[in-house]
Amino acid sequence: MQRSTRVNYDAIAERYDSTPHREKSADPELIAFLAGRGPTTTLRLLDIACGTGNQQIANRDLAPNAQFVGLDGSLGMLRQARRKTPDIAWVHGDSAALPFAAGSFDFVSCQYAFHHFRDKAGMLREAFRVLRRGGRFALYNMCPQEADDWLYYDYFPEAKSRDFADFWPPDAIVSEMSATGFSKIELVRRHVHHERELAELLSAMRFRERNSQLLSLSDAAYAAGLRRIERDLDDPQAPKRRAEHLCFVTARGDRR
Ligand SMILES: C[S@@+](CC[C@H](N)C(=O)[O-])C[C@H]1O[C@@H](n2cnc3c(N)ncnc32)[C@H](O)[C@@H]1O
Known part of the structure; x- marks a missing residue:
C-alpha cells in the first residue's frame, strides 16, 4: 500500500x-454519463479513494439497481463509510494496484485524492484497465497552479511548492491520460472567487489535524502562518476581509 x-x-x-x-450531492459527471442510457441494472460504478464514502452514497439514487463500489487505502476511512452504508462494497486497496478484473466497471471516478498518490501514472493505468469499453473516467481535483493567488498561500507560503509538486497541472493530467489510452479527453476548469473574513480563516486554520494541506507543513511553517493571520487581525491598517480565489479541475476520458 x-x-x-x-x-x-x-x-x-x-x-x-x-x-x-x-458533504456531496450526486456527481454531475455520473449524471451526464447516465443520461440517455437504458436500464442501469448491470452497471458497476467505482470511486477510487472514496474516503468516508460520501460520493457513492450521494450517487445511489441515480441508479438504484447498479452496483456501487468504493475503494480506499485507509481502513479507518472505510470503517466510517461502512458505518453509514453497509450495503455498498467498500474495498481496501491501493489506487495503483486495483483488486478488480480488467473491464469490470462502467464508470470510475476519483475525487480530491490524486495529489496524494505516489504513483499517479499507475493510478491512471489502473482506472483505464478496470473500465469496460464504452466506460468513462472522471477525475476531480483542485488546481493550485492556476490559483496561485490562493489566500492560503499568502499566510502559508511554504505550502505552495509542496502543492505544486503534488497536484499535477491540467496539461500533465491530460497528456498522461492520453498516453494511457483514454479517448475523448476533456478538461473543465472552475474558478471560484469570493471574499473571506480573516477571523473565519484563522478559526478554520486552527483545525490543523483535519486538513491535509496544513498537515503537510512543518510545525514551524504552520505556526508562522497562524502568526501572520493574527498579526493582520491585530493591525488596524490591514483589511479584515480578503479576496479568495480557488480553481477546480475536472478531467474526463472514455475507453473506446
Ligand atoms: C482528501 S481524501 C478524499 C476522499 C473522498 N474522495 C472525498 O472527496 O471526500 C483522500 C483519500 O485518498 C485516500 N488515498 C490516499 N492514497 C491512496 C492510495 N494510494 N490508494 C487508495 N486510496 C488512497 C486516503 O485514504 C483518503 O481517503
Missing part, C-alpha cells in the same frame, strides 16, 4: 466528515 505522504487518514478518519465541504 502506497500511503499518502501528506497525511495519515486512519488518524483523522473519525473527524473527517465534520470538516467543512465534505
Whole structure:
C-alpha cells in the first residue's frame, strides 16, 4: 500500500466528515454519463479513494439497481463509510494496484485524492484497465497552479511548492491520460472567487489535524502562518476581509 505522504487518514478518519465541504450531492459527471442510457441494472460504478464514502452514497439514487463500489487505502476511512452504508462494497486497496478484473466497471471516478498518490501514472493505468469499453473516467481535483493567488498561500507560503509538486497541472493530467489510452479527453476548469473574513480563516486554520494541506507543513511553517493571520487581525491598517480565489479541475476520458 502506497500511503499518502501528506497525511495519515486512519488518524483523522473519525473527524473527517465534520470538516467543512465534505458533504456531496450526486456527481454531475455520473449524471451526464447516465443520461440517455437504458436500464442501469448491470452497471458497476467505482470511486477510487472514496474516503468516508460520501460520493457513492450521494450517487445511489441515480441508479438504484447498479452496483456501487468504493475503494480506499485507509481502513479507518472505510470503517466510517461502512458505518453509514453497509450495503455498498467498500474495498481496501491501493489506487495503483486495483483488486478488480480488467473491464469490470462502467464508470470510475476519483475525487480530491490524486495529489496524494505516489504513483499517479499507475493510478491512471489502473482506472483505464478496470473500465469496460464504452466506460468513462472522471477525475476531480483542485488546481493550485492556476490559483496561485490562493489566500492560503499568502499566510502559508511554504505550502505552495509542496502543492505544486503534488497536484499535477491540467496539461500533465491530460497528456498522461492520453498516453494511457483514454479517448475523448476533456478538461473543465472552475474558478471560484469570493471574499473571506480573516477571523473565519484563522478559526478554520486552527483545525490543523483535519486538513491535509496544513498537515503537510512543518510545525514551524504552520505556526508562522497562524502568526501572520493574527498579526493582520491585530493591525488596524490591514483589511479584515480578503479576496479568495480557488480553481477546480475536472478531467474526463472514455475507453473506446
Ligand atoms: C482528501 S481524501 C478524499 C476522499 C473522498 N474522495 C472525498 O472527496 O471526500 C483522500 C483519500 O485518498 C485516500 N488515498 C490516499 N492514497 C491512496 C492510495 N494510494 N490508494 C487508495 N486510496 C488512497 C486516503 O485514504 C483518503 O481517503
